[in-house]
């Protein structure tokens with residue numbers, strides 16, 4: 182089940198939403214080969230109906246299974262979105278689909294969870310990596326750049342003589 186908000190239930194004085202959303206609903210697999218979501222997302226949200234929109238705000242938390250980019254060791258990464266807020270429009274061009282009085286909060290959550298993904302997952306900030314192999318990187322010096330200067334001097338020399 183995706184995370185649906187029944188607009189009828191929000192009408193009066195807001196609605197509290199608390200629970201777990203299966204990671205499969207967020208469709209996070211295959212986004213990043215180093216990051217997997219296996220455990221459910223925990224949400225603790227307050228939903229309010231405004232004039233032409235619905236405001237959801239609260240905390241989201243998801244444990245991600247990551248693989249360290251340096252040593253390839255798997256580790257858990259706690260993704261916390263505190264004071265998360267999302268405004269879902271009920272009118273106009275950016276109106277969210279309403280099905281049986283319900284709107285789906287899942288796409289908005291998914292979007293922000295993706296933004297919260299670690300860019301370069303590290304098991305610890307100073308991870309030393311697998312093996313301390315120094316790979317000699319020979320820098321190729323730009324031939325064109327090196328030749329240009331001497332030739333310029335040559336031209337100057339020619340002028341002098």
Ligand SMILES: [Zn+2]
Nearest residue numbers: 249252304308
């Ligand atoms: Zn590591």
